[in-house]
Amino acid sequence: QSALTQPPSVSGSPGQSVTISCTGTSSDVGAYNRVSWYQQPPGTAPKLMIYEVRHRPSGVPDRFSGSKSGDTASLTISGLQAEDEADYYCSSYTNSGTYVFGTGTKVTVL
């Protein structure tokens, strides 16, 4: 199972919006609405930010939103803040009953 493809890095100024893409195949991202997103600041465990493409767990700011079209999912951070600087990973359930993560994207707040 190959990793989902994410851009290595994205950046934006405070208050701007950034979008991270996550491209898979018809066997994973395109097959199910079981795409999730994780935030991982350096040296810490990942934190769930979005599940089932667009749902936010309790406590996650509504600045974070998710979407999907075909084999590509996206995470958008609106009103970028300094505390959003971290690595972000997508994940998807696959038709083999397994799971796959994305390659990861480093978000930099300029």
Added chain:
Amino acid sequence: QVQLVESGGGVVQPGGSLRLSCAASGFIFGCCGMHWVRQAPGKGLEWVTFIRNDGSNEYYADSVKGRFTISRDNSKNMLYLQMNSLRVEDTAVYYCAKSLFDAFDIWGPGTVVTVSS
């Protein structure tokens, strides 16, 4: 509060074995499927294995199939990962994570496994 804490990491020689444990608290452990996820130094996240809430089914990444075994004891709120035939490329931080709608909603702090001669 909901919490997962891994233990059992350490340094092991190639070909050796190690058993990781994950203690769960703050939720009904038997409700939920559980995962192990790993992260090699400076690398991204890699899903390793999943076990259903009642232990009836297990799934593995191709990279560990036949070498690693996931198990659980719902009476003790414990998750385990038996790792055999360890390779240098298995060196990583190993996280246990709780499953929610095929997402990983609660993570432990991780335990470090180093495979080196």
